[in-house]
Amino acid sequence: MKAYNETWVENLAYKSSLNEWLKKGLISQAELEKCNEEVRQDFYDPNWFIKIGLFLFTGIAISFSSGIFLALLGVGSDNITMGVFLVIFSVLAVIVLEHLIKRNKLYRSGIDNALLYSAIGFLFTGILSFFNFDFVDYLYPLLFLVILIPAIIRYADPLVSFGAFMSFFFFIFLFSNTYSWGKTLLSFIMMALSAAVYFISKAQKKFIYYDDAQFVIETLALAVFYLSGNYYVVREANALLNNQSPSVEIPFSLIFWIFTFLVPFVYLYLGARKKQRNAIIMGLLGIGFSVFTYRSYYSVMPIEWALTLGGAILIGVSVFCIKYFKSPKFNLSSEAEEQGKLQKLETILVAQAFQAKTSDDTFKFGGGDAGGAGADGKY
């Protein structure tokens, strides 16, 4: 069933909590060493930069080795032959993948990711070319989903689970649109299904092996649930599906307004109570999008005042929260869990946002767009 050594995957997870306990002084160094004996794992675990390089170059190597055969076949060959070759590539990629995982103890090392993704890609395009790329639109995501599900079960890859989730909801979206009742009930169908996916995934927490994949699915389910109840999304999607421009008022608009503003706060509350960081983030993003939604239909004040006041309020709230949560309250804390890792990235981003311009264009800007990070025409 599972491609990677499951005990090792579990031990990998245990190891990080052991290290955390050591840092908090809950276990001693001697105890940690004894524990580490118990939770041994021997995956090939290189540095992140190496993983990126491995992924990149494996990907190029795969595409050119398959390219040789496709070039041999020539452009004029029929779809069936091409399909056969693509399926053969897919099988080959899986064989190499399985072999390398066993022999070189790979685990999300870049090489296995690249092989897995290309195997999926080959199989998908291979099957499509058997059918001359001629499907009803909703069958494309369905086919993709059917290919991805076994891949999730065997490899538990987060990106694959992302693809599976997206193709599932894409399928639902396109399929409902073929019926008139489906169009009307679309947002309710999406909400119900995303809630169902979320709770089913939450209830199935038997295997650490699937933790990352499930985390991705749950986070996406939260996002889809909010978005499919959001007034802006519902109204604009409705207009798009019925070819109305500009969009018109939708039925049950009150319900959607309630969802728009209630759901993010529910996420925040439950996220804090159940210690779900993804729910907290989705709640924050949701509040931002809800404000945007409201502003899209009811103009309260001109954009510059909205930005100024909104910015001031945001700064005030975040400064207050950083001070307020310094000592943990409601399961939340504003102290960094581990310093350093993301801070390196932050410094690079700072240089992007607040740069000194070159001599050529330093003196072209007026008071309006002087150096401010958000002031480069996005608003």
Add this chain to the structure above:
Amino acid sequence: MHTLLKLLLEKNIISSEKASQIIAYENQKPVSIFWELRSLLYLGISCLSGGLGILIYQNIDSIGHSVLIAFIAIFCLVCFWYSYKNRMPFTWEEVLNTSFLSEYSLLGACVLFLVLEGYLQYQYNFFGERYGLATFIPAVLFFGVSYFFDHRGILSMAITAAGSWLGLSIAPKSLFKTFDIINNDFIYTGIAFGVLLVLIGWLSEWKDKKKHFAFTYYFFGANVAFISILTALFSFDWKFIHLLLLLTISAVAILHARQTKSYLLLLMGIIYGYIGFTYYTFSNFNFDQYLFFSFFYFMISCGAVVYFLFNVKSILGISKSKNV
């Protein structure tokens, strides 16, 4: 979690007291929303500065330039003063637990300084034709400030300002967007500047002076040096000499990993070196006629790179111990 504890209890590695302590810790452990709040703060600052920018732009006639300049100057000084008052004592080590407010006010002060300078030049032609001075002053100031207050964000602002002074536009986005960022005249300046930055980073690591600044130096320095030299390779004659130069720098970058066990430079060296080498190969051999050879070239060369990366530790003789 509980499976782990059960296992450890069975093997008598930890006592049951300890286990209950750990369970208690896990139950009360709060969620850290450090990054969420920080991102909100950045977002707020961006909105506020953008909104204020537009507002001022619209009302500049009624406010008046001198009032505005005075206001920016005062605000800039207040920010500097606040961070100075709340500073930590200077050390060559990384300063931990700085107060985030003084960190941000320092950042604000530096941004305001840039705004002020640009404004003065725009309105009153303050620096006249001496454009260099306008980027040289912030570069020097920011380098000083970043070391004094131990602020990596300002260090990267200082590096970009120094780059501007040399005529290079090296903010990350423009770095990656196009290879044309560097005017042909500045290519060799770019190479020298990049190498210099990497050297400074290496020195700070070696001499243990602000070791944690090394990453920023490496990131900017290596990218500037490699991109400049690739541009030279693409657009100048003497291609073989440029290729040799590129491969030399790549080799140095790869060997650097052996000394520090950090792999950022190694990855950059490999990627840029590969691009340059491939370009050189294809510009000299007519692969159009031998299409298959070009496929085989990529297959074999990428395979070789993967093999190298996979076995990098044993090839370079790096010991097993990990260092991120």
